Amino acid sequence: MEGAGTGKPREPLWPEVGTIRVLARGALKRCPRCRARGIFCSWFRLREGCPRCDLRFQKEEGGYLGAITINYAVTIGAWLVLMAVALVATAPHVPVGPLLMASTFVVVGVPIAFYPTSKTIWAAVEYLVLRSDPDYRAPVARDPRAKELE
Numbered sequence: 001m002e003g004a005g006t007g008k009p010r011e012p013l014w015p016e017v018g019t020i021r022v023l024a025r026g027a028l029k030r031c032p033r034c035r036a037r038g039i040f041c042s043w044f045r046l047r048e049g050c051p052r053c054d055l056r057f058q059k060e061e062g063g064y065l066g067a068i069t070i071n072y073a074v075t076i077g078a079w080l081v082l083m084a085v086a087l088v089a090t091a092p093h094v095p096v097g098p099l100l101m102a103s104t105f106v107v108v109g110v111p112i113a114f115y116p117t118s119k120t121i122w123a124a125v126e127y128l129v130l131r132s133d134p135d136y137r138a139p140v141a142r143d144p145r146a147k148e149l150e
């Protein structure tokens with residue numbers, strides 16, 4: 001091959017891992033490529049890029065519609081579990097007032113609590129799509145000292 005012969009091939013700084021591990025990193029609110037923590041400025045604000053591997057999280061304006069969809073699905077799932085448990089446990093005398101309060105707590109609290117996780121799961125999905133692009137090249141080590149950062 002042309003270009004070969006001047007030393008060993010350069011290894012990617014962050015070796016590619018399987019789809020499940022990338023999604024698990026997202027679910028743990030870590031960078032999907034390098035597993036770095038601390039990728040949030042605040043509870044509601046994801047950094048533009050990873051401070052460690054420089055992966056850009058928000059590719060374009062409105063790119064988080066997927067995160068909103070994930071958050072919505074988790075919220076509805078939690079509410080359905082609440083309703084099923086409450087109805088099975090209390091039927092036929094369903095306590096409407098307390099169930100309404102519990103429902104309000106779930107549909108307001110779950111989206112807030114799950115918001116950062118939904119963003120990093122969506123960032124993981126975007127990363128999986130990005131790296132499947134034929135033109136994608138993972139960052140490679142340019143300096144041997146860079147490996148110490150791993």
Ligand SMILES: [Zn+2]
Nearest residue numbers: 031034050053
């Ligand atoms: Zn990273």
